Amino acid sequence: MFLTQIVNGQVSELALCESCARAKGLFDPQSLTFAEKFFPEEFKQRVDKLVRELAGGITDTADEPAPPMSMFNRCPVCGFGIEDYRNTGHLGCPDCYRVFARELDPAAESEPEQDTEAPALTRARLQKELQQAIEREEYERAAKLRDMINTLPDTNA
């Protein structure tokens, strides 16, 4: 993806691969031309911020303390990262709610009942979804769900 910004005759050019563009919160790169046409001001601000970030490594949240880490940094189902969520406020898929549960509700971390019960509940839910995915012949999703189940702590131990 290529972005060119001209401010007062000064040209800034960015070249990002699709995954990097997504990591910077630029979803759906196809739509950027539309964004430029429909909302030129907002688009300019967005690109400007991106150029500043990449040039100087300065972000709006630079002075903020780092939020607590979740169990996973990336959703195994859709590949959405916790940093993406912190940057954009969006999630990648419904499974992200479960994967980033601690990030979404830090209070849940301090409840011991949930810590002991969550893996078993999660395992049961994931196994049900795995079964459904196999029935629907969605093998790619099934494989991801299987990997998620394998990463959970063994509750029988």
Next chain:
Amino acid sequence: MKINTLLSTPPNWAPDRNTTEGIVVGSIVRLVRNLAGFPFPGWSTAEKRAAVAARVLPVIKSIQGFKTAFYAELSQLSYGQRRALLTRKQLTPCMAARQDGCHVIIPPRRHTLLMVNEEEHIVAHSFQDGLNLERGIKEMKQLAQQLEQNLELAYAPQHGYLTSIPSEAGDGLQLYCLLHLPGLTCANMMNQITKALEKLHVSISPYFSDTQDDTGHLFVLFSIPGPEDSVNEMLDSFENVVQHIVCREQQVRRKLLADSGQYLQDAIGRAYGLLTNCRRLSVKELRDAISLLRLGTLVGIIQWEEGESDILIALNTLALEQACITAMAEENGEPNLFQQRARAARDFLNNHPHHFSESNA
């Protein structure tokens, strides 16, 4: 239905009656739902979006009233057509920027708009005349039931219906109102109102979102959902806010009429004069003049032979028609847009007999 047929008729949500003295032009209830097992549209690929559409579209087609609707994939619509639908509130800004696998569905006789793969997998808007959010909520709940019977939706007991923005998860219903506020705008009170509303978790923005100004004095009021808020809890407080704004607008109108009746009559007269005699007319001039004519009608400065309600709707239709023509102009190769707009305004006044009341001067 074809796109040209759709754009040549007033939008299916255009009000057919007026309440709250024409201040609340309409209410919108937005319903969002996502399918389980698919990435949200913003993080999805064209293939996944197509897979979502393949599941959702047959279900929508099976719902009564949607069989003969206008169906289009966004990639089939030109820039101009998207702009026209955007102006008519039959497409959201987020949706206008999308491409393959994203669909818009507009049924001809229902006051509903459906979008597949907007910010969420399924987004529906119910449009109602005046302040009528309860009816919209009822309609959207019925639609949600029909969707739920046939689709596996993303739901978690602790969050409710899951959305791409976690703070919006819950019952997946949001409330909007379209307001015509020429009094508050003329009295320079909109900044004050906006700041006050922020504290109440309500946002207000100009209706014509392609501009940052208050062209046409039309605004969209939006209730920002909190993490724990259900739509029923929001409804009462949102309606109270709307009633409060309506009340302030009425007070300001009365005050303008009492303290500055001549100023008001002058402003409305100038708008009338512009529309009667212009030979070239910009979009902003037209929208502002129509707004003042609406105001003049509501405070009794202009009297029409037709009913007040009919004329307010006709004025809205004129503004929307011209906005559509402007949006499509680039593609249709309309070289004389300013002249055409002026002619349409003059024709409107010629075709709707009226006169000024001198008693308010």
